Amino acid sequence: MPEPSVFHSRTAQLCTSHRWKDWGGYYAVCSYDMSPEPEYQAFRHSAGLIDVSPLFKYEIAGPDAAAFLSRLTVKDATKLRVGRVTYLCWCDDDGKVIDDGTLSRLGEEHFRLTAAEPSLHWLASVSRGFRVTIEDSSARLGTLALQGPESRRILERVTDVDLAALKFFRVAAGTLAGVPVWISRTGYTGDLGYEIWVGRDGAERVYDAITEAGRGHGLLPAGLDALDVARIEAGFVMNGVDYFSAHHCLTESRKSSPFELGLGWTVQLDRGPFVGQAALAREKQRGPRRAFVGLDVSWAQLEEVFARYGLPPELSLHAWRDGRPVYDGEERWIGQATSGAWSPTLKKNLALALLPAGHAATGTPVRCEVTAEYRRHTVAARVVKPPFFDPERKRA
Amino acid sequence: MGKRYDAIVVGGGHNGLICAAYLAKAGRDVLVLEKRDLLGGAAATEELYPGFHFSTCSYVVSLFRPSILRELQLARHGMQLLPLETSFTPLAGDPGLCRWPDPQRSRREISRFSARDAEVYPEFSLAMTKMAQLARSIVDAPAPDPTSWNPRELARLLRLGNQLRRGGAEVMDLNLKLLTMSAVDFLERWFESDVLKAPMAVSGIIGTYLGVRSPGTAYVLLHHYMGEIDGAFRSWGYSKGGTGGVSLACARAAESHGAEIRTGAAVERVLVDNGRARGVVLAGGDELSARTVVSSCDPRLTFLGLVGARHFDESFVAAIERYKLRGSSGKVNLAVDRLPEFFGREGTAHLRGDIAIAPGIDYLERAYDEAKYGDFSKRPYINVVIPSLLDPSVAPPGKHIISMFVQYAPYHLAEGAEHWPEKREAFGDAVVDTLAEYCPGLEESILFRHVLTPWDLEKEYGLSEGNIFQGELSLDQLLFQRPAAGWSRYRTPVRNLWTCGSGTHPGGGIMGASGQLAAAALLESGEL
């Protein structure tokens, strides 16, 4: 049975839909209302507040903390300055991705790493010989993501952290409603937004203060369904959906490299040794076999297919993540779309897909499978480069 | 001599019944002869105390081949498997460790002992799944024969090799290690906490006269890891109506295809003329004639007992004499008037699976020490299940059955196996005392107690030396070596004499594979 997160007393009260799911061993709200749409719209037009406490969090401290993280991950953590956050992934010896997350440097010798899956064992194994301590802070730290164009104005009302100075992917300590917190300008929606990190004791006070401050700003509590649509628009890959951790794959073909997942930009090869380095260097030289791309699925063709049965296209407000085949122009299977959604903002049918390198160039026409009236069809789609939606306010 | 059957199957255990069902289904005229008044052999349900239906010997089902269930339509004949939900390892004065179907819940329980073990646990399952996939292809087919130049054999070996390779270097490496390592060494590659390692390590010693630190036990562990219900590896199940439910369903399937089954019909001797089996003699002296005789009894009983050494080459007799039976386990069954209560655990959810009295590796090794020198363990490994929680039909309302599989109880006592009858109750006391250390008050709840020693398994169930698997599952007695090199394909040196019990490939457990594969081999041979 899942456990309640530190914000459960508040979220449970608000979750009138009773739509919950298990996320990393915790209760997480799918949507507070029966429909996730208002929550999605809040992310894009006002602000949504989402409990992301189930993310796994590790405090890495000690004189060798930066050196250890540079060995563990694909990035050179010694270059990360205090007060900065970076997004990265880490791999096994064969250069296949184990997990991805953000790394914050909270002090000279103190980092915080987030992960989608329990990672203590892997971190501990790689840390042999480094003077570091690794603490799993997942249970004692709550995390709230406040995301959307109004998020800064809401947060300003309740915190003493200088938000004007807190640039994109920065982190700062301060207080919120008198409670000590860390605030980072990060998130999973691809919009302006913040994440607030707070100890168990002050968690409810922080939640209440933000809710109160958001009253005049259209703030809504938001669930994972709305987040899923937003993250697809933002082109973020998700562990367990768009790729599988190398630690959980039964077959080699299920594993993927950072280059294949579009995370090649996070890989810093020319430096001291790190896990997977040799394999990644070889792959870089050879060129990755597959590539992670966005697909813009033709609306006109979708309408046409459904029209044959006298139906309008079915539009779901939920993202799908069941994986669908992708074909080339001759209807030969080439790869898979791993998740997708109707974008209410762009009015487009979007998907994230893993395709062979030869079909990954922007503009390449491919075909996606759709089911209409119990029958399978394919419709045209075009390869695009994610993110699909990238508003200026995110970095401003 | 009256009617001549196409085949007489000696023994109405589940393998004999399955073999008979397949032969009958193929249109053959089949007779099954069972010594006891009850079918099932080591998989039988018996009402030992009014209202309480005990799975006397075997108590859980995991390896049963799903293909048999489908092909013989066993669900229609009453077979029903319920998955065991949990694995609970109690500790004295501590809530212990319970592993649940919910992975997050297991993770939290394991992290009480080791956060790292909690995380590695799913990775271990994944590695074992990969290996079990390979092992399964071995179980589902006759043993590969590496000495043969027959192209079909070579092709099979090649396929196995390819499968091994496809698993990647990691699986290859693990497989090689598995063959030689001890269960503990193997598990320590992943885990550090004793309460997790110990209950897992015992899978490596079940039915063997070895300890968890003895080399080779890692392989036995995998054998038990292949448990499969609905294609999901490693899930143990409980059979509705007890394990006898499996045997009865097989019997009904056999009868539905026209097989004849007689109980209370002990075979005294297999009739052999000029190196050919032609029938059997029953204990009362009646002779029955058949074109083939298929024995489901263990190799020693079959070849040296029912047939007789003089019908075989000296080298074959020597191989069968060397075949290790060395029974090492016993069983204590209780009827109780209430459920046992364990420290720090409420409700019944933690009792709906198997409960392992295996608090640590040293505990298990110490239990083995006593057995090595010919005594039963005073503090043994016990595998407890409470079937009446899952299946209320086996006990009166509110009352329960506690089934305890116990190791070690070596057949060869220092003072001689024949002294078991006078030690039986002392053994039963040690087992009950051991469990009572974890659930005080157990003694007062007992209405009835039934103790099975290896001696009883031999005398009552026909298992030589009380070996629960008709022969240890050590690597030197598996695959093409079971029961003897060159004779792993159910055929024997005596013509028209075949074997189909768990003393043949792929081995023991309520698996049915031996019966199924033997019937297929016999039908294919054209001898029938």
Ligand SMILES: Cc1cc2nc3c(=O)[nH]c(=O)nc-3n(C[C@H](O)[C@H](O)[C@H](O)COP(=O)(O)OP(=O)(O)OC[C@H]3O[C@@H](n4cnc5c(N)ncnc54)[C@H](O)[C@@H]3O)c2cc1C
């Ligand atoms: C105590 C115990 C616990 C076990 N626990 C489990 C478990 O939980 N799960 C599991 O999968 N496996 C377990 N096993 C093993 C499993 O029960 C056996 O491997 C399996 O039942 C063997 O089936 P079989 O048909 O090959 O042989 P048997 O069941 O041994 O059948 C042989 C039959 O031949 C009969 N017979 C013997 N001599 C003669 C004769 N002269 N004439 C006629 N008939 C004769 C016997 O009475 C018997 O019915 C256990 C075994 C024991 C003993």
